[in-house]
Amino acid sequence: MRARTSLYSNPKPCKHLSDYKLRYGTTPFENLHEFIKAGLNGRARIEGIEVPRCSSCNGYRGRLYMCLICSAVSCLNHLGLHTQSGDRHDIAVDVERAELYCCSCGDQVYDSEFDGIVVSERVRDLPEDKNGGFEGVEERTSKRRKLKLDPGIEDDPKKARTMMSLGDHKEKSCYPSGLRGLNNLGFTCFMNSVLQALLRAPPLSNFLIDRHNHDKYRNKSGKNPCLLCEIGTVFHAMHSTDHTPYSPARMLYSWWRHTPSLASFGEKDAHEFFISVLNGIHDFSDKGQERNDSEDKGNCQCIARKAFSGLLRSDVMCITCGFTSTTDEPCFDISLDMPTSNLSFKGVTNKSVEPNERTCSSTLFGCLEMYTRPERMGSDQNFHCQNCRGTSGSLKQMSIKRLPLVLCLHIKRFSQCLSRRIILKNGQYLQFPFSLDMTAYLSSSTVRNRFGNRIFAFKCLNSDSSVAYEIFAVVCHSGILQTGHYVTYLRVKDQWYKCDDPWINEVDEETVRASQTYMLFYVQRRLVINFQRVSTRIASAVKQSSKG
Amino acid sequence: MSRSPIFFFLLAASLAWFSMKHSVNRPPTPDAGEDQEKEPTFREIINIKLIESGEKERLMELLRERLIECGWKDEMKAHCRTLIKKKGRNNVTLDELVHFITPKGRASIPDSIKAELLQRIRSFLVSAAQ
């Protein structure tokens, strides 16, 4: 994917623009600076001309451009005339949009120095990161990550896919290690489905292979059993040569003891289980003496955090003065609202708008977009801007500041409605990709978008190599709320397996794509490749430990 | 009922307006119409008022917000994409994009939003006349 490397570089200027800059430098841009007004929604305009009109026809409608040499304003119709009359007066600026226009090419053109000047005022007001500098952290981490990678591999989904299927076909009779059914202990499919997915998460399975890692925790368990030990036990049982279904009874018992509030016989929410197990692991290592690397909870280095934890960023912007306050919070997963079909038609009463594919069936991209879209908080939200003390409302925007190694996306299919007693399930189909690029939902992208996609911050936004994800597990909920059933689809070496309690069966890709997904598990593409190497290690390590 | 001078101006202007034969339907893309070449028209005066009072910016903001809410903007973006895909992202010009999406953009405005905006503009006109 050569396109990706040149992605965030500046577009090549047309010869008229480079000519112009050669002759005049960037001084005209700088002179324009005080007339540029950049708004909160990413738009910018040229102010200072009282009522802009075309110098040729006196017209005021449509697009108006101001020549960057003689400051004459022309409408689109007379722009050509102006260019011909003047001495190479090619470059003009759109008065309403503060975009450059090359009259000779007849097209909008882009220049990083101009963009920088447009947003300079607002960038200065950006909240500084604690770690010093805007987006600086991201840049550092991406550099560090890059060092470890074979360049080129993780950028290509096709290559990754073939890597996933390596060595598969010759040993068809021998199924990949780690596939084993789990007995249903009485409405415990919520647990089985999550366990199947969890144990396939490369960072966690790498951790669990090593009995030593696992033993570190064993002795400290105290009165409450260690959830990580129990997961380790299940993991090793899954990778044993025994193919009869395994009963994760101890796991259930330990989890119940660990989380008394959820300990009761009956159907449970798989996502709730997932979160409570990860919190269990995290709490344990927090309470235990595993705090060498870090004192505060935010930097906990437990395996749950290492593998699943990302950082969410929430920006609240005052609509009066544009002051932005930012908070970061760690998360184990991202819970996404599902746009209901009624909602997407809200306000569209016109019959000419036909429901197209996009509005009819929701997509994961749509959910993620909705999640990261700025949301208007009304003045009723009791908002007080700490900068201008304004109370007229704010815009709130979520974004992902740091992506986790394993990305779990939870689709909010269950919602409380009307009264508190009634819980409804949204059974709508949700399209999801096997390869996912998270670039658009990163804080860097949302911030850039807020500045009208101006080119100012591109040096920090070089493609972060870890934005590419591959799916490896899908937890589905079928049936209605009261008597639903969870199954998990696992992708192992590019073959999909359906894990339905004790049953493990091969399924087509189509079955998975058409399923009613509830939780999606993605892993960074670079780890998929590593995992191939590791999985052979797992097999041998497990064999040895079962002998010993 | 007292009449402000503007009222009489409006009256005179409206007579002039109706005596001139203007086509209500505008050309398919926004560009300078013939009326722009005349002396400052009544419409221009109102336009200046709209700009100077800041009402134009507020109306724009309102319309923008409504069009995002109802999905019109997403639809237009998707429409742009079809042309970008067809012509190649480095070959398509802004003018081509504007020409391409304008008919659909105008046709797919939800009635309720149009009504709301027209109401706002009308009340501005009335307040300007008094």
Place this chain on the structure above:
Amino acid sequence: MFGQSQTSLLLFGLCLKLSSHFFEDLLDSIIVDVASECHRIARLGLDHNLDEEEEELRLSAEARARVADPSYSGETNGKYVVDIFGQTHPSVANEIFECMNCGRSVMAGKFAPHLEKCMGKGRKARLKMTRSSTAAQSRHSRGSPVPAYSPYSNSTSTNRLANGSVGAGEPYSNGTSEEP
């Protein structure tokens, strides 16, 4: 020349005409905004993954169409005849093992309801507990069958849970397991 009513009619007509002209101006300006935004995104290459997204959308649409076909069978082995290892399974798991709480033999498929009673969870068990001295563990349990989110120490997850996911089986479990 004109009567009062005619004047206001005329003005009203003018008002209508003017307002729709101004509306069209506003709309056209916003149309150019959208085109300009898209042009920028295209030229800067910020839409690079759209092709990939579209490909995924297409694959999903095809998959749904195929799966909807009645003749379609996604599972190569047929449904629940044998698993990939050639095994078949009963509807209720019949493996027998010892309960880690009380040491009694329990069948796998009945383990969860057993454990609930054994650990003294739920109202039913608590009623029982007053009569028998079954489980010392019950002292550890908080004895509340109603799920409460409070035990999470991590504020993030608490929020997330409160916002979105509601226990799938809650109404069910409250309803059945509490029957006397």
